[in-house]
Amino acid sequence: MAMRNFFNEIRGMKVTDVPKHVKPMVTTSNAKNFIQKSLDNYHAKYIQTDSIMPLYHVCFGGMIFSYLVALPEERPMFHFHEDLG
Structure with a gap:
């Protein structure tokens, strides 16, 4: 669903405007938060349930x-x- 919203946002843009729109979203802090959230979800789903x-x-x-x-x-x-x- 998030990818669909993202593609709908950039669909009407010019190619030269897309990096300006995407750059604030792609940061190291966002990547760290995403990885940490993914690892927490994996731990809760598989490790804590003794899977x-x-x-x-x-x-x-x-x-x-x-x-x-x-x-x-x-x-x-x-x-x-x-x-x-």
């Missing part, structure tokens, strides 16, 4: 991260095998 979901988040996040880190090294191998087959 198993944080373990899943760590496992799947670790798998995705390791895949993305190894991808640049594996990419030439994929192309090599495609050329052979």
